[in-house]
Amino acid sequence: AQSVTQLDSQVPVFEEAPVELRCNYSSSVSVYLFWYVQYPNQGLQLLLKYLSGSTLVKGINGFEAEFNKSQTSFHLRKPSVHISDTAEYFCAVSPMDSNYQLIWGAGTKLIIKP
Amino acid sequence: DTGVSQNPRHKITKRGQNVTFRCDPISEHNRLYWYRQTLGQGPEFLTYFQNEAQLEKSRLLSDRFSAERPKGSFSTLEIQRTEQGDSAMYLCASSLAPGWNSPLHFGNGTRLTVT
Numbered sequence: 001a002q003s004v005t006q007l008d009s010q011v012p013v014f015e016e017a018p019v020e021l022r023c024n025y026s027s028s029v030s031v032y033l034f035w036y037v038q039y040p041n042q043g044l045q046l047l048l049k050y051l052s053g054s055t056l057v058k059g060i061n062g063f064e065a066e067f068n069k070s071q072t073s074f075h076l077r078k079p080s081v082h083i084s085d086t087a088e089y090f091c092a093v094s095p096m097d098s099n100y101q102l103i104w105g106a107g108t109k110l111i112i113k114p
Numbered sequence: 115d116t117g118v119s120q121n122p123r124h125k126i127t128k129r130g131q132n133v134t135f136r137c138d139p140i141s142e143h144n145r146l147y148w149y150r151q152t153l154g155q156g157p158e159f160l161t162y163f164q165n166e167a168q169l170e171k172s173r174l175l176s177d178r179f180s181a182e183r184p185k186g187s188f189s190t191l192e193i194q195r196t197e198q199g200d201s202a203m204y205l206c207a208s209s210l211a212p213g214w215n216s217p218l219h220f221g222n223g224t225r226l227t228v229t
Contacts, residue, residue: 049217103159
């Protein structure tokens with residue numbers, strides 16, 4: 001079975017400061033990894049994904065994430081946040097032997113302070 | 115591309131009543147998924163369709179829940195004899211093809227409140 005842990009339920013950060021949102025997973029099989037964002041009153045949208053290849057993945061809106069297999073982590077980073085990044089961020093994994101199943105973390109609310 | 119549309123946005127019902135939600139996926143997408151999300155949690159997988167065939171159901175989907183996708187277009191999710199524990203956001207998503215090279219597109223969800 002797989003599980004996803006997002007250690008921080010909320011992360012407050014000042015505008016233009018860097019941010020890291022943490023994601024750790026547990027799985028007995030290899031997985032694909034995803035970050036989704038949910039802006040207020042909107043649906044979930046894909047920020048970035050790791051399927052294979054380079055472990056540093058770049059996504060939309062200046063976000064990037066690094067897959068660390070030994071630490072089973074997939075932390076999300078942005079060097080300088082804007083007020084428009086205020087949203088909830090979800091990490092998710094899919095076992096490589098499944099092409100439909102996504103297991104989600106509980107989400108991290110990113111709060112940008114002016 | 116008008117996106118995934120879900121109706122209604124909100125539904126308040128009394129315990130024991132039946133409710134039905136509708137999802138209209140992006141028109142060329144052949145895969146359709148239903149998820150449930152409760153406050154402070156990530157989405158939980160309920161079921162998915164490839165065209166009109168329901169290929170997988172989570173054990174979370176009790177026999178009070180049924181989903182259909184007639185003709186492989188829109189889908190409905192019905193909950194019979196609703197319980198307070200059914201209160202949640204119900205999310206629909208669609209994708210073009212199997213595999214993760216085609217991303218999931220989510221609708222804005224239907225929020226169910228059972229009183």
